[in-house]
Amino acid sequence: MAFEGFTVSPPYLGLDLVSPIDNMGSEFALELTNVFPGPGAPITRRGYTQKVNLAPANTAVNTLYPYVKQDGTTELIAVAAGTTPKIYKIVGTAATDITGTTAISTSATNMNCQQFGTRLYLCNGVNNVQVYDGSTVADSTFSGVTLSNLINVATYKERLYFVERNTMKFWYGNTQAVGSSALNSFDLQYVMKQGGYLLFAGSYTNQVAQTSQDLFWAISSEGEIVFYSGSSPAADAWGLVARFVISKPLGFRSFIRVNNDVWILTQQGIIPISALFQADPEQALNVVSARVNPFISQYAKALPLSNRWQGMFWPQGRRIFINVPVSEISAKMLVYSIDTKAWCIYELNNQGDNISLAVADGIPYYGAASGAIYTAENGYTDNGTPIRFGGRCAFSFFGARGNFKAFKDIRPILRTTKGIVLGVGLDINFQRSQNVDQISTGTGISTPWGSPWGSPWSSGTEYIFNRYAVKGQGHCAAVRFDGTVSSSECQFYGFEVRFDLGGQV
Numbered sequence: 438m439a440f441e442g443f444t445v446s447p448p449y450l451g452l453d454l455v456s457p458i459d460n461m462g463s464e465f466a467l468e469l470t471n472v473f474p475g476p477g478a479p480i481t482r483r484g485y486t487q488k489v490n491l492a493p494a495n496t497a498v499n500t501l502y503p504y505v506k507q508d509g510t511t512e513l514i515a516v517a518a519g520t521t522p523k524i525y526k527i528v529g530t531a532a533t534d535i536t537g538t539t540a541i542s543t544s545a546t547n548m549n550c551q552q553f554g555t556r557l558y559l560c561n562g563v564n565n566v567q568v569y570d571g572s573t574v575a576d577s578t579f580s581g582v583t584l585s586n587l588i589n590v591a592t593y594k595e596r597l598y599f600v601e602r603n604t605m606k607f608w609y610g611n612t613q614a615v616g617s618s619a620l621n622s623f624d625l626q627y628v629m630k631q632g633g634y635l636l637f638a639g640s641y642t643n644q645v646a647q648t649s650q651d652l653f654w655a656i657s658s659e660g661e662i663v664f665y666s667g668s669s670p671a672a673d674a675w676g677l678v679a680r681f682v683i684s685k686p687l688g689f690r691s692f693i694r695v696n697n698d699v700w701i702l703t704q705q706g707i708i709p710i711s712a713l714f715q716a717d718p719e720q721a722l723n724v725v726s727a728r729v730n731p732f733i734s735q736y737a738k739a740l741p742l743s744n745r746w747q748g749m750f751w752p753q754g755r756r757i758f759i760n761v762p763v764s765e766i767s768a769k770m771l772v773y774s775i776d777t778k779a780w781c782i783y784e785l786n787n788q789g790d791n792i793s794l795a796v797a798d799g800i801p802y803y804g805a806a807s808g809a810i811y812t813a814e815n816g817y818t819d820n821g822t823p824i825r826f827g828g829r830c831a832f833s834f835f836g837a838r839g840n841f842k843a844f845k846d847i848r849p850i851l852r853t854t855k856g857i858v859l860g861v862g863l864d865i866n867f868q869r870s871q872n873v874d875q876i877s878t879g880t881g882i883s884t885p886w887g888s889p890w891g892s893p894w895s896s897g898t899e900y901i902f903n904r905y906a907v908k909g910q911g912h913c914a915a916v917r918f919d920g921t922v923s924s925s926e927c928q929f930y931g932f933e934v935r936f937d938l939g940g941q942v
Contacts, residue, residue, distance in 0.1 A: 439938045440845075443835040445916050447479050447929040448472075448828060451779025454731045458867055459913070461831040465728070466781075467915065468829035472929070473772060474779035475755065478852075480928040481826045482772075482783060484818045485790070485803060485811040489532045491517045491525060497766065498804030499744070501795035502550040504557045506571055511798045514557060514569065515810060518546040524559070524567070524574055527810060537574035539565050547744035549689055551590040553597050556615055562588030562602035568616065581619035582608050589689050591639030593653045594668050600635045607638040607655060609669060623670040625655060625663065628677065633658035636686055642697050645714040652678065654710070656692075658742070660685045660703065662713070683708050683718045687737060687746035695750045695757060702746050702759065704737040706730035729771055729780045736761050736769075749794040751801045754814060758783070758794055758801065766806045768792055786819035818923050827919035830932070832867060834913045841912060841939035848904045848935075849918065853927040855899055859920040863934070866911040873917050876905045898925060904935075 448466030451474040456465065472479045491498060500516035504526070513527040522541035525532045545563035552558075557569040558577070565584040566577035577584055582601070587608065589600035597615075599608045605626035611618055625635065638655035641664070653665040660683045667675030684703035686692075691702035699710045705722055706729075712721035726733065740746070745762030759771040767788035772781050785791055785803075790811060793804030801813040811820065818824060835842065849861055862873035916932045 440935065441835070441938050442933055442935045443833070445830055445833055445932040445934060447931050448830055449474050449479055449779065450777060451728070451774070451781050452732075453728045453831070455728055458832055463831050463833055465831050466828050467831065468827065469781040470784055470828065471824055471826040472781055472828050473756070473774065474777055474781055475774045476776040478928050478930050479781075479828075481824060481922050481926050483814040483926070484816045484824055485785070485813045485820060486815050487820055488802065488810045488812045489527055489530050491515065491523070491532055491808045491810070493519055494808055495519075496523075496808035497546070497806045498793055498808060498810055499546040500548045500550065500559075501793045501802055501804045501810070502548075502557070502559075503795055503797035504552060504569065504571075507555060513795065513797045513802060513810070514550070514559075515804060516541070516546045516548050516559070517808060518543060519808075522546045524569075526569075532810075535569065535574045537567060537576065539567065539576050547690075549589045551592060551597070553592055554613070554615060558590045558597065560587045560590045560599065562586065566590070566599070578616035579610065579614075579618065579620050582622065589635075589637050591637065593638075593640040594651065596669060598638050598653075600638055603634050605629055605633075605635055605657070607635060612669075621671065625657075628663055629657050629659075629661050631657060631659035631661040631682065633661075636689055637692055639692075641699055641710050643711075643714055644697060645711070656686060656701070658685065662710075679714070681713045681718055683713075684722070685741065687741065688743050690744050690747040693748040693750060693757065693759070700725070700748070700757075702733070702748065704734060704741055706733050707759070725773065725778070726780070732771065732782075733759075733761065736763070739763075740765070745792060747794060749796050749801060751796050751814075753799045754801065760791065760794060762792075763788060766792065784825075786822040786824070790820070817925060823921040823923035825919070825921045826927070828917070828929075829864065830916040832864075832913045832915040833934075835934065835936070837938060838912070839941040841910065841941075842914075842936040843910045843939065844907050844914060844934065844936045846904045846935050847907050847916065848902055848933040850930040850932065851901045851927060852898060852930065853901060853922070854925040855901065857920060857922065857925075857927065859918065859927075861905060861907075861916070861918045861932075863907050863909055863914040864917050865909045865914045867913070870917065873919060874905070874907070900930075902933075904933075907934075 446463040450464040453465035496519035545561035559567040587599040588602040608620040664679040684705035693700040707726035712724040748759040755775040757773040770783040789806035791803040803811040860873040
């Protein structure tokens with residue numbers, strides 16, 4: 438037999454849940470958990486630390502939203518459930534109860550929010566619309582509609598727009614009106630052809646043409662979207678300009694603003710609105726989420742309409758987080774790299790620690806079912822617990838599809854701290870091994886930066902490329918790895934596999 442070596446690429450293009458298992462690109466992964474496929478090389482995700490814990494204990498933080506003040510500072514607004522639901526503002530590590538005179542229903546703490554000027558509007562379809570002016574929360578003073586029926590809120594061309602619960606109506610105010618005036622209604626029941634009720638109505642700037650145009654859009658529970666141009670429904674120039682039918686959206690919060698675009702979370706996957714103006718809905722479904730759509734559809738079967746389906750765009754981190762609910766009190770996350778267009782899965786140590794999401798002052802936050810608010814992408818542990826990671830690379834025939842191989846050893850090429858324990862092994866001929874062997878990277882020999890006992894240029898983070906024995910025979914194999922980190926990150930540059938190459942079988 439000829440002895441050969443083959444370097445397997447790290448999964449820098451992330452998850453691929455749709456390609457044939459025997460013909461998948463080596464840069465993809467069959468599984469990738471808590472390893473972010475960003476620019477450079479895949480790297481273990483950062484952890485999270487507690488920012489504040491809201492009283493009373495065990496109170497789910499169902500809503501998080503940033504409120505930006507006129508001086509440019511940001512407050513984090515939280516709505517917490519419990520026996521007596523509360524609205525809080527969080528500044529630093531201090532949480533202040535700002536609940537108004539209207540008691541928040543225990544069943545309606547999943548609020549939909551929109552800032553308009555210096556005010557923040559909060560709707561839940563059960564209580565009167567709440568308004569935060571930077572100091573206090575009070576009932577909205579709009580008239581003309583039963584305010585407790587309004588369940589969603591957005592803006593379009595200097596006006597507020599509200600969706601009325603279980604109807605096809607939306608309500609809108611006068612230009613720059615913040616209260617003390619009558620709202621006007623517009624009924625889409627004869628425009629929408631699929632039935633159902635409105636989920637959301639707001640603005641989208643269409644940039645497909647040579648000049649941009651700000652459009653009003655509304656979407657129903659059945660996935661029907663209509664677009665209007667004009668300053669408001671009262672204007673003569675108001676007119677229907679486009680209509681699309683897509684898969685059913687997953688909830689009142691299943692709309693994520695990504696720069697000038699809006700991503701819609703649906704039962705079949707993610708659809709950017711921009712893609713609808715460039716391709717048919719089926720093609721639009723594959724623009725950003727083609728390789729992970731089966732994962733979304735799997736969990737959408739269990740919770741097809743839930744406030745847990747939501748997301749956040751973190752520009753500074755160049756990534757987008759999508760909450761995928763496992764239940765109403767727990768969720769995983771799909772995370773997308775803006776740079777590599779790759780996906781991975783985040784699983785927190787406690788899957789109830791991220792039931793709500795928000796970005797404020799350039800920092801991402803998680804709201805937990807336990808009542809805590811966590812600073813995300815911070816530190817190397819999940820609130821003190823080591824971060825467990827894992828991955829399963831694509832199956833490879835190592836350049837000789839028809840030849841039998843006897844596998845001998847594997848050399849993971851890593852950048853991490855010496856002394857960590859890592860599991861690494863091979864799944865052979867599309868079969869999953871029962872476990873992967875635990876290997877030790879050896880004792881670290883470096884001293885901390887600036888230590889008097891070592892070089893001032895020494896670092897605890899090193900490149901590790903030791904060889905470790907593996908066993909097994911077959912035509913193809915996939916590298917599988919797992920482990921935990923608690924004091925540093927671990928970055929993957931590749932895996933070198935050596936084997937005896939036999940004849941064709």
